[in-house]
Amino acid sequence: MKPVKPPEDGSVPSPCNSICTIDQVTGCCAGCFRTLDEIAAWSVLDDQEKRTVWNALSGRRAAAALPVDAKIRSRNGTDADR
Numbered sequence: 001m002k003p004v005k006p007p008e009d010g011s012v013p014s015p016c017n018s019i020c021t022i023d024q025v026t027g028c029c030a031g032c033f034r035t036l037d038e039i040a041a042w043s044v045l046d047d048q049e050k051r052t053v054w055n056a057l058s059g060r061r062a063a064a065a066l067p068v069d070a071k072i073r074s075r076n077g078t079d080a081d082r
Helices: 036-044 047-064 068-076
Strands: none
16 A cells, blocks of 8 residues: 655655546546546656645545535535535
8 A cells, every 4th residue: 555645755656556547527546546647747747746746645535535415515615605
């Protein structure tokens, strides 16, 4: 299992865990939670840019764990917005 964040220093490893399926709703990989653009650009990103991608993954992972009705509300705005 890949760590949830990269090492503080040194080169930044890919978060890929070989579960390569793009979720059609989120546009993110179901395994590593990167977008197709992030996956495609990974080899040319510098370490700081890779860390930026890594930092976004935990939020995406948490959002993917939400119940379906919460995901719908977050896409459509809150009930207070209506």
